[in-house]
Every structure is written in C-alpha cells, then in structure tokens.
Amino acid sequence: MSFEEIEKKIFTETIPLMEKVKFDSSNWWDLAPVLLSCAILESIDSVCLLGRSGKKLQAEIILRSALEQYVALLLVCKSSFWIDGMLLREQLDWRKTFERSKAGNKYFAGFGEKFDIDELISQHDVEIARLKSAGAKWGKPRDRFSAAGHLDAYEGLYHKLSDSVHSNLISLKGRYLDVQTGALVVSLDFSRTQESLDAVEGSARELLDHLESVIRSRFLAGDWKFDQVET
16 A cells, blocks of 8 residues: 555545544543544654655654554553553643743743743642652653553564664664765655655554554444453
8 A cells, every 4th residue: 555545545534434433522531542543643644745755764753653642542542540641741741841941941931921930830730749649650662562562563663763763873874875885865865765665654554554443442332441442
C-alpha cells in the first residue's frame, strides 16, 4: 500500500469510523482515548504527506510521535491509572513552565503579564498532590512500551526512529554524504532513500490498521471495559 493509498484509506475508512464514535466529553476516561486516536490519525496523515515528498527524516520523526501516541492510547484503554499518569505529567510540565516564567525566562514572559503566577502554581500543586496520592505516574518510554505489551517495538522500531529525532551523526553522515565519493549532498533530493521510505510506508500502514482495530474494540463494540482492548 502506497502513501497515497494510506491517505485514501484514512479519508474513506478511518475518519468515517471515527465519526461513529460516541463519547462523554466531560469524562477523561472517555475523552482521552478519542483525543489520542485523532492525534495518531493526524500524525499518520503527516507521515504520508512527508513520505510522498521523499522527506524520510521528517517522516520518521512524525512516525516516532505516532508510535508514542499509539502506546499511550493502548495504556489509557487498559486502565484509568494511565490517564491519571498523563494528567500528572501535564500538570508537572505546566508547573515547570510557570516556575520558569516567574524566574524570568524570556520565552514565558507573557504568562506573568496575563496571570497570577503564584496562584497558578498553587492550583497545580493541589492537583499534583491529588494525582500523586492516587498513585499516578507516567514513567519512561521503555516502561510504557513494556506495559502496553510492545517492548520489542521500543527496542526495535522506536529506537531506530530515535536516530532521526536525536540527529545521530552516523545516520546524518549516511544521509548527507555520497557513500561513493564522500561529497556533500545538498540538493535535498533524497530519492536514493526509497528503500528506507518503503519501511516508513509499511510502518504507517500497520499503525493505521492497529488504530482501526482499537477504535472498533474500544468505541464501537458496545460492551467495552478496561483491559478489553487487544494489543
């Protein structure tokens, strides 16, 4: 299945499937899986757009994000414990942002002009304490992949895609130098990486199939309960 065919499948099959989903937007246990499903769908579409343009490096970066989102989806479908973990992570991130704003970080200067930073920090502290008292935690990527039953994916595909995200020098050398002459490749024409793009294409297709499976079992089965979703 080509990138074009994956995109067609998204718009003719997956989106119509999502449009059948009914959920309670006031309930995180209901809403979180819906939001993550939409994020995965958008990421896969972005991978296809980049892949069709031959942008392997950028497609791999987005594919890595999509893989993380898929693991998060599996986890929040398994247990509300993981939803609390996501909320805790976000509360901690916002608290750090407000602390940095208070300390004078220029990138967050606007917060102090619009809000009472101390009050915001206090509000987040209350929520952080509540979530921690309930045992919430998010953990490291390896722990999350393992909990979702996809440790092999973490140690294989995810690790490989991380080379793109972290600008691995050996990978960059293979990308920007001609292996025969050692000359710098500056044309931004990476058609020579088609074999690697085929791997990205296959992973995007597989991820979309898995997403549709989760949508059917999590949202459309009619009698879903925690730990029912297949991984």
